[in-house]
Amino acid sequence: MHAVNEAPPAVIRRYSKNLVPLWKSRRIYILAFLFLLITINFTDRVNISLAAQHIAAHFSWDNATMGIVMSSYLWTYTLCLVPIVWLMDRFGPRRVNTWGISLWSTAAMLTAFAGGLFSMIAVRMGLGIGGSAIWPSCGKTIRTWFPPKERGLATAFCQAGSFCGPAFSMPVMAWLVVAVGWQAPFILTGVIGFIWLIFWRKFYHDPEECAWLPEDERAYILANRDPVSPVRPVAEQPDKSKVARLLGQKTMWGVAVAHGTLIYAQYLILAWLPSYLMQVMHMDIRNASCFSAGAYLFAVVFMLIASRISDASLTSERLARGGRKSFVLFFMLVSTIIACIPLFDNLFLIFLCVGVSVAFVATATSLNFTLTTDLARNPGDTGTAIGILALGGNTFGLNAPMVTGFIAKYTGSFNSAFYLAGALLCFGAFVSYVLARKPLE
Numbered sequence: 001m002h003a004v005n006e007a008p009p010a011v012i013r014r015y016s017k018n019l020v021p022l023w024k025s026r027r028i029y030i031l032a033f034l035f036l037l038i039t040i041n042f043t044d045r046v047n048i049s050l051a052a053q054h055i056a057a058h059f060s061w062d063n064a065t066m067g068i069v070m071s072s073y074l075w076t077y078t079l080c081l082v083p084i085v086w087l088m089d090r091f092g093p094r095r096v097n098t099w100g101i102s103l104w105s106t107a108a109m110l111t112a113f114a115g116g117l118f119s120m121i122a123v124r125m126g127l128g129i130g131g132s133a134i135w136p137s138c139g140k141t142i143r144t145w146f147p148p149k150e151r152g153l154a155t156a157f158c159q160a161g162s163f164c165g166p167a168f169s170m171p172v173m174a175w176l177v178v179a180v181g182w183q184a185p186f187i188l189t190g191v192i193g194f195i196w197l198i199f200w201r202k203f204y205h206d207p208e209e210c211a212w213l214p215e216d217e218r219a220y221i222l223a224n225r226d227p228v229s230p231v232r233p234v235a236e237q238p239d240k241s242k243v244a245r246l247l248g249q250k251t252m253w254g255v256a257v258a259h260g261t262l263i264y265a266q267y268l269i270l271a272w273l274p275s276y277l278m279q280v281m282h283m284d285i286r287n288a289s290c291f292s293a294g295a296y297l298f299a300v301v302f303m304l305i306a307s308r309i310s311d312a313s314l315t316s317e318r319l320a321r322g323g324r325k326s327f328v329l330f331f332m333l334v335s336t337i338i339a340c341i342p343l344f345d346n347l348f349l350i351f352l353c354v355g356v357s358v359a360f361v362a363t364a365t366s367l368n369f370t371l372t373t374d375l376a377r378n379p380g381d382t383g384t385a386i387g388i389l390a391l392g393g394n395t396f397g398l399n400a401p402m403v404t405g406f407i408a409k410y411t412g413s414f415n416s417a418f419y420l421a422g423a424l425l426c427f428g429a430f431v432s433y434v435l436a437r438k439p440l441e
Contacts, residue, residue: 067405104130339422
């Protein structure tokens, strides 16, 4: 008799020989959905950072107040991550994304009609509630649709959306801000979110129920979903909640704290890079948007290549034992170059420093997501583990826009903000190295 969720070896051999490569398979449609979801979400996130100077001028806000507004999205986003995981496990990505994207797209459009500080914070908090479904949904969907050897690239492809969104949308949104007003990008992003939702409702189902998935590919997915590290029968699982059980393990804390320091650096760049370029380097909004877009585009290309290498260089057994951690630690340590940004006044050197730091932070963040998925012995724990990971990340990250705003206001400079981000990345790498040593049971 086979263990629960472990397919018979004959089935695995039968379908793995004739597998259609990922880029020619129907699984690529799922990647396209997730990529577009993240792209739209992060387009909305950078809308407010790109328009920050115009919004601040419109309402007569300083950097500290603008930092609070940019952080407010993350307050409810972080608080909702644990309950959204429960909903994800109970109702699945199809239904939870429907609820989340509907709320998020509505709140995005309402941002354009905010009349002051409190109404702006209120709609941004609504955006955070809706957006909290995104990463747990992606983690659950990737675990459901992709075998372990494809998950690194699949996660990176989704993570790429967090930088493709800014890379391709910022020049367009900057033009809209100048030509129409700062409100226009928020309305457009909300409309696009509803369009995405229509197609998601029409085409997304789990592999077992997906009508447009060929039978041989369906069989391959089901047979190879978790071919290593078989799960213990449900009756043998500890009688504790998933959250409590996972939080009782050092590995969960190691990957969550590391993720927090990565997200802090990522949110610092996403929230304040355009303002830094406009205030310190005296760029106009169009030049600042193109500069930022170039750095984000470089990050996307680098991340996809590095994640493909991590998939190709590790066996399934090493992946299950946490073999990706060495990649995560390397990229985290190199990304501390973010602390060197204030040391340069040459635009090319700043671009190089920003590009490298963004690329390595993005790659480490993506691989840390995949590492957590690799380490979850029980497939049913994946959504919960990703939710805890995102919670740890955003507990740190929600402070980045606000702390940076206060630093800029009271020191008259962004320098200390970049130094702090570099120090946190070193701390996160150390914690991951010490604690994340065993699979999540």
